[in-house]
Amino acid sequence: MKIAVVGGGSTYTPELVDGIARLSGDIKITELVLVDPDADRLSVVGPFSARIMARYGHPAKVSWTEDLDAAAEGAGAAVLQLRVGGQATRHLDETWPLECGCIGQETTGAGGFAKALRTVPVVLEVAERIRQRAASDAWIIDFTNPVGIVTRALLDAGHRAIGLCNVAIGYQRLFASLLDVAPDRVDLDHVGLNHLTWERAALVDGTDRLPELIAQHGEQITMHTGLPLAATTDFGAVPSYYLRYYWAHDAVVEEERGQQTRAEAVAEIERQLLQMYADPALDTKPELLTHRGGAFYSEAAVALLASLLTDARDRQVVNVRNNGTLPFLADDAVIEVSAIVGADGARPVDVTPVGPLMRGLIAHVSAYEELAVDAARRGGRDRVAKALLAHPLVGQYDLAQQLTDRLLAENVRFLPWARGQ
Numbered sequence: 001m002k003i004a005v006v007g008g009g010s011t012y013t014p015e016l017v018d019g020i021a022r023l024s025g026d027i028k029i030t031e032l033v034l035v036d037p038d039a040d041r042l043s044v045v046g047p048f049s050a051r052i053m054a055r056y057g058h059p060a061k062v063s064w065t066e067d068l069d070a071a072a073e074g075a076g077a078a079v080l081q082l083r084v085g086g087q088a089t090r091h092l093d094e095t096w097p098l099e100c101g102c103i104g105q106e107t108t109g110a111g112g113f114a115k116a117l118r119t120v121p122v123v124l125e126v127a128e129r130i131r132q133r134a135a136s137d138a139w140i141i142d143f144t145n146p147v148g149i150v151t152r153a154l155l156d157a158g159h160r161a162i163g164l165c166n167v168a169i170g171y172q173r174l175f176a177s178l179l180d181v182a183p184d185r186v187d188l189d190h191v192g193l194n195h196l197t198w199e200r201a202a203l204v205d206g207t208d209r210l211p212e213l214i215a216q217h218g219e220q221i222t223m224h225t226g227l228p229l230a231a232t233t234d235f236g237a238v239p240s241y242y243l244r245y246y247w248a249h250d251a252v253v254e255e256e257r258g259q260q261t262r263a264e265a266v267a268e269i270e271r272q273l274l275q276m277y278a279d280p281a282l283d284t285k286p287e288l289l290t291h292r293g294g295a296f297y298s299e300a301a302v303a304l305l306a307s308l309l310t311d312a313r314d315r316q317v318v319n320v321r322n323n324g325t326l327p328f329l330a331d332d333a334v335i336e337v338s339a340i341v342g343a344d345g346a347r348p349v350d351v352t353p354v355g356p357l358m359r360g361l362i363a364h365v366s367a368y369e370e371l372a373v374d375a376a377r378r379g380g381r382d383r384v385a386k387a388l389l390a391h392p393l394v395g396q397y398d399l400a401q402q403l404t405d406r407l408l409a410e411n412v413r414f415l416p417w418a419r420g421q
């Protein structure tokens with residue numbers, strides 16, 4: 001089977017390649033093709049990825065190209081991990097909202113919405129070209145942020161797509177380590193939307209060990225939430241790190257002002273990584289890669305590929321259509337929950353009722369995501385303003401108008417419809 005990695009010039013691609021080389025025993029991969037418009041990056045990341053595969057003795061051919069059509073031809077699956085505008089646009093997403101008193105973040109708030117507007121049209125164009133050339137039953141696995149919005153846009157356009165994030169697997173590995181059990185023995189009651197989730201249970205052999213984890217390791221767990229311990233103990237659930245943008249918004253804004261952005265930090269890490277990758281003797285991923293972000297991404301991606309392609313029907317956390325799983329959301333909403341994954345896709349497991357505090361925030365952000373997808377697909381200043389007004393981190397009419405003007409000014413070169421608005 002041929003697998004195409006769109007955005008293959010990313011400095012994170014070697015992490016994915018390492019995971020495929022180590023863990024893809026059940027997937028008969030014959031070719032791994034990296035596709036990216038950045039030929040300079042490909043010329044470094046491609047050969048390094050080939051050396052990693054060779055070191056593990058994996059028989060798959062590794063190739064790289066700027067030609068998306070050639071990469072997609074006959075592919076059995078495609079992984080999307082692209083970033084429109086690179087770290088430079090991420091830096092903008094993380095800075096200009098601060099000037100309006102809002103958080104600067106690449107996946108939520110005004111900055112995250114800007115990323116969605118840039119990204120969705122490109123992803124849909126890529127997906128359509130994949131559909132025309134890949135195998136008829138090929139899957140698209142989306143790791144491109146904002147995952148929930150991008151996955152919803154793909155599904156709305158009729159693609160065989162599933163969204164993937166590393167938050168859940170990160171907590172699974174953390175809980176397994178604290179409990180001293182194998183990670184595959186820990187099943188999570190993970191509920192919400194992408195980057196707006198809670199772990200409500202950690203089941204080991206059918207027994208919920210989360211109360212024990214919170215009681216004995218609460219302070220250690222809160223290091224991964226960015227919130228006070230009470231934000232976990234009060235609800236008996238572990239919030240994702242991204243909840244801090246909602247529950248500690250003003251403090252985060254003050255924390256971010258005048259500081260180096262994550263984009264600037266990552267850009268420097270990437271510069272160093274590319275220098276390392278260029279060493280023809282290097283055939284193992286360097287330790288610096290762990291600082292790039294996306295911990296356990298490769299494990300999650302390979303596990304999802306394996307389940308889709310071998311009909312494993314095991315339990316994984318993915319982004320899928322709601323279809324009644326959370327009764328307070330529309331069926332076509334995209335949610336992030338545990339699901340049974342097999343050749344026919346992912347079917348969410350039954351979810352116990354969600355309380356009003358979580359339910360209200362999830363519904364609020366889901367409504368924003370619906371408007372965000374519409375704005376990204378059809379354009380228009382009015383649609384952008386409505387989506388921003390709907391976002392709980394904005395929620396004020398004058399502020400939404402101010403953010404709209406600034407967003408369009410900062411992103412006009414990526415939004416043809418915005419010229420002349």
